[in-house]
Amino acid sequence: MSKTEEVFSFGDAAARNAALEEEIHGDTMVLNVGPSHPATHGVLRLRLELDGETIVKCDPVIGYLHRGEEKVAENFTYNQFIPYTDRLDYIGPIHNNVTYALAVERLAGIDVPERCQAIRVICCELARLLSHFIGLGCYGMDAGALTVFMYMFTDREKIYSLMEELCGARFTTNYTRIGGLQRDIPDGWLDHVLKVCDDVEKTNELCDKLLTRNRIFYDRCVGVAPLSKEDAISYGVSGPNARASGIAMDLRKDKPYLGYENYEFNVPVGTNGDSYDRWLVRVEEVRQSVRIIRQAVTKMPGGLWYNDKATKIFRPRKDKVLSSMEELIQNFMITTEGPELPVGEAFFEAENPKGRQAFFVVSKGGGVPWRLRIHGPSFSIISALPKILPGCLVQDVPVVLGSIDFVMGDCDR
């Protein structure tokens, strides 16, 4: 029996006493951080072994937020599962909607019109702003700068108001549908988006000025918990964390979807992979996201916002349902039995704000997936914690956890 197992086997009194004896007389001390601890942003639990205040070993314990999303998916139709995707990476929920819809659409072999794509791009980038703003804000808060968190949260609320205008819900958006969207964008929404973009940009610059060159913050972050390029690749780390480690990997550039190849934006890449680089990369990504949103708003094409050819997948419009027999039957079938998808399997990965989010859908026909596999970026970076945390001090833990910006809903699923 390994030592870790001994500690966790609570039923075995002898093992427990041995572990206790080891802790009292041994050289190291075990500190339990979480699952309810202000630094862990959710229900991550870290079992730290300390020598003085220096961490010698770190065991992340995950699963406190496991809801069995993959199994749930097998019991719901494709459209019914969309609200569940909100709860994956619940910091930028609308991006999960989009990724999931794109995965199922790939299985169905359908495309969406340009207008729908542009709207989805705006949604994705707004989700990125949401995610990065809470990531940066919490990072600042973990370093002791609570004001940065408040500034960023104020602007997140503005983005939430945009979401509310778009789909009625602020947080769990449930906006996309297979083959289209829940509804078209409301009148004047694009102007509001531009206005919020200005605010977001201003706040981002403000917080950049407040913290990036701040001596205390600089000292807290530079050289703390560096993740080397090789380690990042071997742990499967993706997204801003991988880019901070020097891997120029961005699925929006590498495997463009939603017409991302038509937008101009840069991919910031770090050099050291330490906490400071992770901060810089996210600050720059906010700027690039705002750039993409501005382009999408100016180029917003007209036309339909759903695929009108995919009659067996996307629900017909209400006015047609009430006036035509064919549409009425389709509406009934899609609502009760789900969209009709072909037999087969499809894999789709997209650049979620936190990294590579992937859905693997296996269908045996009908309206319910036979198997749905979800890959979340937070799982990869949390699995890299035992590699990067040893050697840090206890006080570095919040900074490191803030800098890698994970969300447990995405990790545990």
Next chain:
Amino acid sequence: MDWMYLLIVLVKAVVVVALVMAVAGYAVVGERKIASWVQERPGPNRTTVPILGSIPVVGWWLRRMGFFQLWADGAKFFFKEEPTPAHVNKLYFLVAPVVAFVPAMAALSAVPFGQYVGSDGVAVPLAITNFDVGMLFVMAVSGISVFGIIMAGWASNSKYPYFSSIRASAQLISYELTIGLALLPVFMWTGGTLDLFSIVREQGGVVGGGVFGLPKWFICIMPVSALLYLVALFAESNRLPFDMAESETDLVGGFHTEYGAFKFGLFFVGEYAHMTLAAILFSVIFLGGWSIPFVSMDAMPVGLLGAVVSVGVVFVKTVILMSFIMLVRWTLPRFRYDQVMDLGWKILLPLAVVNLAVYAVILALVEG
């Protein structure tokens, strides 16, 4: 005669403690208000009381300013359950909050808040008592309060408070040295007196001349000392960016993790009382106490009016300094523990020694 003297001292003590407690209490509300203004939000603005709150304009304004919030916060501490966890050392656990709180109050007994100039022209300090070693007493007594934190961390028998108490003790030792060395030039300047009243009397008048005239405050005469002392005060009163003892992002609540209700309240008020004490001390030693810039000590009003003016001046300076301390908290991130130690031992302490040497040479040249 004897009991009369005792009564006067007692009345003075009650007045001072009541005033300082009020200031410390309202510092809590002030802190919340300043934080909210920094962070662009309204802050506490809902709490109100039946009669006072319904006065037409004033009541509304007091409610918006969070004036009654303190009463609600204070009452909450009284009415909450008093938990004492089973795994703690009961005696030390109960004594710790008192040890953390009392020194702040005790130290105030030697601090002069103003002066009273009688008809005979002799200035009398307005203090509970005025020692000739006042400063030494204040430093010694206020240093005791860290034992409250150490005891709390040890008695809690829990890992996070334990970390906190170790950090607090190490931090206090490091920064006490800096405080002592930063203050030495001041005492050398005043001819070796540790009497706070004489130190303030020394600061009346102007240094330099013409348009370059500055008030003869020690912050203008020895700015490095003032800076060192200010930084050390942050560390001494456990304020961000030096709040290692209760850095809530990694130590949850630090030494008071296991505390609740009124025992926590004592820690909490004690912290603000320490901050008030620190602000008063800084304004007395470095900001000229009750001296008004460009007004000589002899031209100050006399009698009862003079007493009120002098206390008012100290009060204003204290409030400004406390607002500054609060603004810093809501602006800067927090140091890491080893960086606090580095700063204390590798930068502040050598700087304090050099500063002391420079002023020793200057004074020797001036006097010699």
